[in-house]
Amino acid sequence: MKKNILFSLSVMLLGFANAQIYSTSTGTVSFVSKTKFEEFSAYNKQTQAAISVNKGTVQFKLPINSFQFEKDLMQTHFQENYMESATFPTSIFKGKIKNLSEVKFTTDGTYEVEVPGSLEMHGVTKEIEVKGSIVVKGKSITLLADFSIECADYGIKIPKNNVSQISNTINIKVDCTLSPKKKK
Amino acid sequence: MKKIILVLVVIAVSVGAIGYYLWNKPSEFVSDGKPDFQIPLIELTNDGKNLSDSIFGTKYVGKAIQFDAEVESVVDNKGSKTFTLKTNDDDMVVNAGFHESISNKLTKIVAGDKVKLQCDCSGVTKPESEDDLLSEIEINLTRCNLIK
Numbered sequence: 001m002k003k004n005i006l007f008s009l010s011v012m013l014l015g016f017a018n019a020q021i022y023s024t025s026t027g028t029v030s031f032v033s034k035t036k037f038e039e040f041s042a043y044n045k046q047t048q049a050a051i052s053v054n055k056g057t058v059q060f061k062l063p064i065n066s067f068q069f070e071k072d073l074m075q076t077h078f079q080e081n082y083m084e085s086a087t088f089p090t091s092i093f094k095g096k097i098k099n100l101s102e103v104k105f106t107t108d109g110t111y112e113v114e115v116p117g118s119l120e121m122h123g124v125t126k127e128i129e130v131k132g133s134i135v136v137k138g139k140s141i142t143l144l145a146d147f148s149i150e151c152a153d154y155g156i157k158i159p160k161n162n163v164s165q166i167s168n169t170i171n172i173k174v175d176c177t178l179s180p181k182k183k184k
Numbered sequence: 185m186k187k188i189i190l191v192l193v194v195i196a197v198s199v200g201a202i203g204y205y206l207w208n209k210p211s212e213f214v215s216d217g218k219p220d221f222q223i224p225l226i227e228l229t230n231d232g233k234n235l236s237d238s239i240f241g242t243k244y245v246g247k248a249i250q251f252d253a254e255v256e257s258v259v260d261n262k263g264s265k266t267f268t269l270k271t272n273d274d275d276m277v278v279n280a281g282f283h284e285s286i287s288n289k290l291t292k293i294v295a296g297d298k299v300k301l302q303c304d305c306s307g308v309t310k311p312e313s314e315d316d317l318l319s320e321i322e323i324n325l326t327r328c329n330l331i332k
Contacts, residue, residue: 025277025322026259026266045261046279046324048309050317059317063324065245065306066281072211089241089307 023050027176049176056100145174213283219250244305303328
């Protein structure tokens with residue numbers, strides 16, 4: 001009898017622990033490069049994202065080769081020349097929500113958050129702070145953010161003859177809807 | 185002299201036209217043509233689990249892979265669909281992403297359906313540590329095409 005109670009308690013605790021993590025592997029991250037002469041964008045709909053609602057930690061992983069461009073040559077240049085995706089196949093952001101106490105994960109609503117963390121891209125890791133929002137709706141959590149990075153900060157070199165076409169400042173948009181993580 | 189100028193003009197126009205075409209050539213949104221691999225999905229997932237990222241990348245990334253699979257779930261992501269495929273491994277996720285241009289072809293596919301797909305492999309991501317929030321190994325497939 002005691003064993004049964006212990007087992008049930010363990011299962012409940014495990015379920016509770018899993019319920020604290022929300023995740024997705026089909027989130028969207030897109031970016032725009034805009035100069036006087038050229039504007040282009042690309043999106044990645046295979047972004048992995050997770051949040052631990054009790055700890056306030058967040059994590060994003062972007063497979064660089066999953067970015068889709070409209071133009072073939074841009075996609076090739078992006079992967080091979082700029083991001084060098086054969087050597088640096090993934091970009092990772094790990095952060096922790098600064099104002100976690102203001103987010104009510106059990107109440108539907110939109111909550112503004114500040115998330116300092118580390119962004120690893122092209123083999124370079126930098127500390128950044130991202131402002132975004134968390135939308136709680138029923139059992140789903142959507143993480144939204146809109147921020148900019150400088151290519152030069154991550155060792156991404158834009159050749160002089162392409163400076164008019166590719167901006168050093170890249171605007172990034174994050175839109176990932178997460179659901180409670182369940183063990184299969 | 186006139187002939188030389190004419191030839192130079194023709195060459196310049198041709199080079200310009202080829203450059204313009206290459207610069208504006210649209211990306212391939214759907215994997216078609218002859219696949220580089222025709223393998224069971226379990227071979228891909230075993231390689232994703234057992235090979236290092238770089239060896240897996242050299243073998244599969246950018247290559248067209250044709251395989252049979254069972255659809256575990258269908259995600260509609262702003263007009264384009266992603267199939268999460270059934271694997272026999274709790275810690276393995278395989279996502280097959282489709283471009284919105286072929287969404288019409290996928291309307292009848294639901295979870296549990298058996299499909300034959302051809303996709304380009306864009307890589308594998310693995311957890312970095314035991315306390316990683318993203319604890320699954322994930323194989324990403326893009327530009328997928330529904331063969332049957």
